Amino acid sequence: MEIVMPAQTETVNKLQEALESTYSCFLITHYCHWNVEGENFASLHSLFNEQYNELFAAIDEIAERIRALGAYPFQSGYSDIVKILQTPPVGKAGPMLKALVELNQKTVTSLQAVKNAAQEAGDDETVDIMIARITAHQKAMWMLKSSMG
Numbered sequence: 439m440e441i442v443m444p445a446q447t448e449t450v451n452k453l454q455e456a457l458e459s460t461y462s463c464f465l466i467t468h469y470c471h472w473n474v475e476g477e478n479f480a481s482l483h484s485l486f487n488e489q490y491n492e493l494f495a496a497i498d499e500i501a502e503r504i505r506a507l508g509a510y511p512f513q514s515g516y517s518d519i520v521k522i523l524q525t526p527p528v529g530k531a532g533p534m535l536k537a538l539v540e541l542n543q544k545t546v547t548s549l550q551a552v553k554n555a556a557q558e559a560g561d562d563e564t565v566d567i568m569i570a571r572i573t574a575h576q577k578a579m580w581m582l583k584s585s586m587g
């Protein structure tokens with residue numbers, strides 16, 4: 439049963455988008471962990487490993503925040519994630535790093551939208567989760583950018 443408070447509807451809608459974006463970021467990071475090739479293989483394989491583990495935990499936290507607010511994650515299915523998976527980054531490390539920076543940035547944008555909606559609704563707890571998530575993605579982007587040749 440839907441028990442979302444009216445003031446929190448926007449927060450939940452934005453959380454759904456942030457969950458989708460975080461999930462995509464996780465799946466592509468995992469893909470890159472398996473498929474990266476080149477002279478920096480060992481360090482990138484390990485960096486991607488660290489990042490997809492962090493993202494996996496984040497997916498759970500965001501989905502459970504949606505439940506705590508009375509809504510259900512992925513109510514409208516996984517179609518947008520499937521779309522992203524149809525065009526995974528191929529080739530050497532360069533295109534993968536570029537794609538991952540873009541996905542992380544896209545996720546930060548969706549997390550910021552959640553933060554704004556939650557601030558508007560006075561939901562400090564969701565704001566707190568978003569601040570931690572944005573910080574994590576900013577750190578990930580620093581590491582990805584610093585790994586580019």
Ligand SMILES: [Fe+2]
Nearest residue numbers: 471472483487
């Ligand atoms: Fe592995």
